[in-house]
Amino acid sequence: xxxPVIVGVGPIAAGRHFVKRGFLGGKGPAEQWxxxxxxxxxxRKEAVAILGLxxxxxxxxxxxxxxxxxxxxxxxxxxGSPYLASKINEAKDLLDxxxxxx
Numbered sequence: 451x452x453x454p455v456i457v458g459v460g461p462i463a464a465g466r467h468f469v470k471r472g473f474l475g476g477k478g479p480a481e482q483w484x485x486x487x488x489x490x491x492x493x494r495k496e497a498v499a500i501l502g503l504x505x506x507x508x509x510x511x512x513x514x515x516x517x518x519x520x521x522x523x524x525x526x527x528x529x530g531s532p533y534l535a536s537k538i539n540e541a542k543d544l545l546d547x548x549x550x551x552x
Contacts, residue, residue, distance in 0.1 A: 488537060494548060497541035510549040517542040
């Protein structure tokens with residue numbers, strides 16, 4: 451008799467997880483995306499948005515970790531787009547130059 455209760459709780463817990471993450475109801479991933487395409491010449495605001503960071507003083511310490519995380523998800527060797535990978539690298543290079551890191 452305990453098994454049906456455990457099986458019944460599983461989908462409820464999974465549903466809560468997806469609602470918290472924004473996949474079901476609420477503000478979904480599509481609502482969080484930036485409208486429009488890339489600029490012809492990348493600026494600081496676009497580079498920060500591509501790496502998913504917030505502009506400010508601690509930005510310098512987070513660039514490397516953010517770049518690594520997003521490249522693992524979008525690397526061409528793992529089925530990602532070469533164009534997106536180049537934009538991610540361009541964003542990292544621009545922010546590294548501007549923050550004096552290199």
